[in-house]
Amino acid sequence: MPIxxxxxxxxxxxxxxxxxxxxxxxxxxxxxxxxxxxxLLEVTGDIDVPLAPEDILFIxxxxxxxxxxxxxxxDENPIVRKPVxxxxxxxxxxxxxxxxxxxxxxxxxxxxxxxSGVDLWVxxxxxxxxxxxxxxxxxxQVQDRFFTVxxxxxxxxxxxxxxxxxxxxxxxxxxxMTVRDATQRSLPPRDRAQVNEFDLADGNVGTAxxxxxxxxxxxxxxxxxxxxxxxxxxxxx
Amino acid sequence: MNTAAIVHxxxxxxxxxxxxxxxxxxxxxxxxxxxxxxDFSFPYLDVELDWHLQGAKLALRVDGTDFPYRPVGGWxxxxxxxxxxxxxxxxxxxxxxxxxxxxxxxxCWFCFKGWRxxxxxxxxxxxxxxxxxxxxxxxxxxxxxxxxxxxxxxxxCRA
Numbered sequence: 464m465p466i467x468x469x470x471x472x473x474x475x476x477x478x479x480x481x482x483x484x485x486x487x488x489x490x491x492x493x494x495x496x497x498x499x500x501x502x503l504l505e506v507t508g509d510i511d512v513p514l515a516p517e518d519i520l521f522i523x524x525x526x527x528x529x530x531x532x533x534x535x536x537x538d539e540n541p542i543v544r545k546p547v548x549x550x551x552x553x554x555x556x557x558x559x560x561x562x563x564x565x566x567x568x569x570x571x572x573x574x575x576x577x578x579s580g581v582d583l584w585v586x587x588x589x590x591x592x593x594x595x596x597x598x599x600x601x602x603x604q605v606q607d608r609f610f611t612v613x614x615x616x617x618x619x620x621x622x623x624x625x626x627x628x629x630x631x632x633x634x635x636x637x638x639x640m641t642v643r644d645a646t647q648r649s650l651p652p653r654d655r656a657q658v659n660e661f662d663l664a665d666g667n668v669g670t671a672x673x674x675x676x677x678x679x680x681x682x683x684x685x686x687x688x689x690x691x692x693x694x695x696x697x698x699x700x
Numbered sequence: 701m702n703t704a705a706i707v708h709x710x711x712x713x714x715x716x717x718x719x720x721x722x723x724x725x726x727x728x729x730x731x732x733x734x735x736x737x738x739d740f741s742f743p744y745l746d747v748e749l750d751w752h753l754q755g756a757k758l759a760l761r762v763d764g765t766d767f768p769y770r771p772v773g774g775w776x777x778x779x780x781x782x783x784x785x786x787x788x789x790x791x792x793x794x795x796x797x798x799x800x801x802x803x804x805x806x807x808c809w810f811c812f813k814g815w816r817x818x819x820x821x822x823x824x825x826x827x828x829x830x831x832x833x834x835x836x837x838x839x840x841x842x843x844x845x846x847x848x849x850x851x852x853x854x855x856x857c858r859a
Contacts, residue, residue, distance in 0.1 A: 624729055629841030631722050631729050662849070666732035670752055670852050689732040694837075697796065697812055697850040 469524030473502070484585065484593045485522045487514035487602075494530055501531040504602060509544045512565040512602055513537050519595070520602040521585060540566045540600075550608040551576055562603070570597035572609055581611040582619065582637060588652060591635045594620065612637035621684055625649045627692040642682050643675035649692055665690050707766045713742040716764030716772075719840040720745055730841075735848055743767075745840075746777065749848045751792070754858060758784075758791070760847070762840065763816070771829045772840055773816040774847070776808050784808065786859045792851055793859030810847060814838035 469482045473494045480493070487502075491514060494502045503511035504520065505527040513531070514520075531537065546561030551572065560575050572595070573583045583595045586608040595601065595609070618638040624631050627649060636645045647658040654661070662672035665682065666689045673682040684690070705712075720740070723730050727737040734750030738759060745762040761781070763773035776784040776791050784791050786799035786806050793799050796811040802821060809817035819829045832838050850856070 626722075626729060626733065626845060627842070628836035629719065629722060629839035629845075630836075631726060664733070664849070666734065670734050670750065670849070689729050691733050691845050691849075693842075693846045693849040697846050697853075 469522065471522060471524065472527040474528070474530045480522055482522050482524060483587055483590050484519050484595075486516065487518040487520070488516035490514055490520075490528060491516060494528065496530055499533050501533055501537065503529050503531050503537065504604075505529055506543075506565075510537070510541050510565070512541060513539060514602070515539055515600075517600065518566060518602050519599050521587060521604065521607055523588075523606065526604075540564045547603040547605050547607075549603050549605065552610050566600050566602050568597065569595040569599045569601065572601070573597070573611060576611045578611055578613075580614050582614045584610050584612060584637065586610060586648060591633055592648060593635070594637075613639045618680055618685075621679060621686050621688070623684060623687070624689045625692060626689065631689075636679055636684075638680040638684075639678045641675065642673045642677055642679060642684075645679055645684075645690075646675065646692060649690075660695055661692050662695050663690055663692055705766060707769045709742070709765075712764060712767050712769075716742060716745075716767045716840070719764075719767070723747075723841055723844075730845075733845065733848070735844060746781075747844060749844075749851055751851055753852050753854075753856070754792075756790075758851070760844070762844065764840075767840075768833050771814055771816045771819055771833070771838075772843070774810055789858045791859055792856045794857055795853055795855050796850060797856060797859075799859055812843070812847065812850070814843045 468479045470477050471480055478493050491502050496502055501513045503513050505511050511529060542563055543565050546563050548555040548561060556575060569583050573581060584592050585595055586592050620635050620637050622633065622635050625634050634649060642663050643658060646661055646663040647655050650658065650661065664670055664672050665684050668683040723737055724740060736748040738746040738748055743763050743765040745764065747760050749758050749760055751758050759777045761775055761777045778784055786808060791808050798809050798811050799806065801807045811818055813827060813832065818824050
């Protein structure tokens with residue numbers, strides 16, 4: 464089952480929140496601050512980052528927020544001491560590309576991938592991945608992992624159920640993502656490096672494993688389908 | 701085989717019921733994969749597996765007695781719930797689908813980790829059930845899903 468709630472700390476008090484992509488407004492609401500006060504994401508060893516209502520940040524649990532009185536004034540998108548090395552397409556951003564501000568837009572991140580005509584996604588462990596729109600401004604955290612996928616006007620993504628380890632989970636995958644990548648993103652982190660040991664099958668298409676080199680669209684996966692992951696070799700002797 | 705209960709039946713029922721909850725509450729998801737819920741009455745879960753390579757369907761009984769202290773047992777059954785025996789050309793053979801017990805008596809069992817008969821076999825005492833039972837890869841429904849996939853693998857034939 465997907466994680467329903469995690470704990471974060473706001474002004475030294477523990478609060479419960481649904482994990483995933485969260486707007487700044489949701490945290491501000493939890494903090495119940497006065498108009499003159501600011502809610503800031505605490506960053507160890509660097510400047511704390513004030514939240515604007517429209518900002519997006521990815522909540523995994525354990526994040527800490529403080530409440531500032533607005534003095535001294537902290538820029539809404541401050542320059543950071545240590546640019547954040549987020550992961551883009553499985554690689555940490557090269558030092559020369561790391562943004563020197565705390566927040567970047569989806570469009571800016573996409574341009575760092577060097578590709579055009581792509582969608583930007585965030586890879587969230589244990590949760591459905593989410594697409595980031597160009598205008599979304601993200602508060603970067605070191606554990607953020609993004610990837611880009613060729614954009615297709617039709618069938619931009621598929622919402623499917625993946626059954627693995629006896630649990631059914633809802634996922635949203637880009638239609639142009641390969642079967643191998645979709646399998647990898649469905650596996651728990653401990654198994655991701657061994658993705659080639661697993662098969663993905665689409666029960667709506669048949670029971671045969673899908674070709675890992677095809678895109679989900681080419682393999683016949685569609686919205687609402689039910690997929691399953693099994694070991695290639697069940698170990699029978 | 702009938703033996704005295706090791707785990708209190710209520711505890712085993714609760715653990716087993718929890719392990720198969722996704723199938724009980726969302727059977728349509730599993731049916732799409734070719735795994736149809738037939739019946740659940742502790743200790744037995746009965747499902748029908750689509751054996752599409754042979755154009756057939758096979759009923760599987762999963763026995764949750766003493767679960768999770770002991771792994772689940774599994775065997776094929778007919779419409780009346782009686783075990784299917786090899787020789788009838790209704791059960792699978794090869795690739796881990798075995799057709800005789802250790803004592804030579806005919807009977808179907810699954811030579812895959814996580815199934816009771818596998819761990820009871822004298823050749824498989826190097827991997828204990830206790831060492832893997834918390835691994836979700838050996839959850840009851842994943843094992844059923846894997847068994848369904850292995851049933852439909854090349855080399856498995858009617859026996």
